[in-house]
Amino acid sequence: MQVAQHGSFSETGRAANVSQPALSRTIRLLEEQLGVRLFDRNSRNVALTSAGEALLPIVERLTADFDHAFSELAQNFAGSRGRVVIGALPSVAAGTLPAAIASFRELHPQVEIVLRDHLSGALFQAMEERQLDLAVTTPPDADKFVFDPLMQDAMVLVVPAGGALDTGEPARWSIFAEHPFIAMAPRSSVRALTDAAMLQANVAARALYDCTQLATVGALIEAGLGITALPESTLRMLHGGRIAARPLVDPVFERTIGVARLADRTLPPAAQRFLEHFLKVAR
Structure with a gap:
């Protein structure tokens, strides 16, 4: 030429x-x-x-x-193009994560972001199967993952608003032995946390309902069918103003939220860029 x-x-x-x-x-x-x-x-x-x-x-x-292909390849290597698949607990997917995704997209409009919300057990399984690049979840119980903690999320008592239990005062975990208990699904991080807290408090509570969706929990509480313990960050997902929350003490329990990834996997450049961005804006 x-x-x-x-x-x-x-x-x-x-x-x-x-x-x-x-x-x-x-x-x-x-x-x-x-x-x-x-x-x-x-x-x-x-x-x-x-x-x-x-x-x-x-x-x-x-x-x-060739020039165009080489340019696209260089952008992928630099993390300014590509695809990032993120998993998140439902409360995080509806809370802090959307704003972080929006600000990242402003900086890197050529990066495609895929968000999938699951319970914690499903998130770790999906990462092991390499279906997710990152997961915003609770700490893993295996050293095959790397975990960057971001925030603490205190457990609170959730009761019908305006009822006898809506006092605003701190409550002990023993309250769940005295009232119908609405539980989250066994594979959820919330269920693991409530089970651990009740074991430490020596409380035997019988779950009348096992729910996967927080909206279902909220509807059952609003209908006066029971009470529950939830991380404070999940309250926005209960949809409706007919619930109230009280601090839980003796013991005080919190869950840690952070970003997990496989320890033996090198993240794609775009996923590494998103991880750095999210850790910066979420802390």
Whole structure:
């Protein structure tokens, strides 16, 4: 392509920092491979033959495609393009994560963000199966994961608003032995936390309902069917103003929320960029 532009092997060689004999040999080998003459040569210059003129736009297109592909590849390596698959606990997916995703997209509009909300057990399984790059969840119980803590989320008592239990005063965990208990699903981080707190408080509470969705928990409480213990950050997901919360003490229990990833996996550049951004804005 440069030979056609310069009309001279010697000028092309100087521009490309290639010796004229080497350039001439390359052109000759190309002509032999194609079986056509690409340049007419004389003592002063070279000019494209009709075959060369037919080949030139193809070479220009291939060169442009290569440049474009190389540019996209470089952007992927730099983390400014690509795809990031993030898992999160439902309370986080509806809480702090959307704002972080929005601010990241402003900085990196070419990065596709996929968000999947699951309970903690499903998040760790999905990471092991490499279906997720990152998960915003509670701490893992295996050293195959790396965990960056972000925040503490205190457990609170959730009761019907305006009822006898809506006093605003701190409550002991023993209250769950005295009233119908609405529990979260066994594989959830919330259930693990409530079970641990009740064991420490020596409280035997019988769960009348096992719920997967927080909205269901909220509806049952509003209907006066029971009470529960939830992390404070989840209250926004209970939908409705007919619930109230009280601090839980003896013991005070908190869950840690952070970002988990596989220890033996190198994150894609875009995922690494999102991790750094999220840790910065969420702390």
